[in-house]
Amino acid sequence: MALRPSVSRRTVLLGGLLAFAGCSGEEPPSLPELVVATGPPGAVFREIGAALAGVLADRLPDTRVETVETAASAENLRLLAEGAVHVAFTSLDAAVGHGGRPSERLRALGRVYDSHLHLVVPAGSDVEELADLAGRRVSYGARDSGTEFTVERLAELTGLDVDDVRLDQASSARALTSGEIDALFSLTGIPTPAVFELASQGDVRFVPLREEADLLADAYPGPYIPATIPATIYPGIPACDTVAVPNLLVVGEELSDEVARIVTETVFTQARTIAADRPEATHINVRTGIATGPVPLHPGARAWFREQKA
DSSP, X not given: OOOOOOHHHHXXXXXXXXXXXXXXXXXXXXXXXXXXXXXXXXXXXXXXXXXXXXXXXXXXXXXXXXXXXXXXXXXXXXXXXXXXXXXXXXXXXHHHTTTTSOOTTEEEEEEEEEEEEEEEEEXXXXXXXXXXXXXXXXXXXSTTSHHHHHHHHHHHHHTOOOEEEOOOHHHHXXXXXXXXXXXXXXXXXXXXXXXXXXXXXXXXXXXXXXXXHHHHHHXXXXXXXXXXXXXXXXXXXXXXXXXXXXEEEEEETTSOHHHHHHHHHHHHHSHHHHTTTOGGGGGOOHHHHTOOTXXXXXXXXXXXXXXXXX
């Protein structure tokens, strides 16, 4: 269940976040709490976020580092704006929003990895392309997720008309297996746990989205990249053309330079530890980390990247 903080909790967290600004020096700052917004069950955001929290807890021994399970990108951005969390994962398209520009307060600590849009159907389905979904029951991902944001854009561009439902990755996978839905969308890192489990059972296949990738890239220049899910990612699933979206780790502008620098350093120097059981985290690297698009780097993150000559 996603966290729905009370007003008092938001006030406490925001006050703690603003207090970070007075920290300086080489010793880790004394922070009472650092809250990281992740994602729903079966999602890469949730697994990467948990791993990041673990290494941050080691880096900040006097700080209670917590993760919050959410619907993902859109909810993460809202919680960050409310001051209910300090650090959040988000897809770039959701961060930029419908207006084409991010919130004035939003800052990036870096680009972490790219998500790929999966369109998954039962192996015996007669759905061969996006248009074949017309009139069928389809999961658009969890409400307030990056999947929902991207798929709603895609539906608007293509005129797709389906019986759409809102289920997180794990719930979508169960519903597809039981026949409650005819297809699911999932915008997430590869491999995503819920989809990997389905593929391992040999009962699903992917529907290609190459034309739709070009359509999104043309309509919304910047966050959408035509891409391919390699054949080596999911057992028994051939390579499939789709669209990729960069993911960012973001904070509010109020976060102190020191804390932003520590979190950034931890992410990019401990990527191997974070990726121990999470292959998608192997894509976290300094070279691509600065490519955050229209979301400006936080000054603390920018300073760290400059030290690395990124």
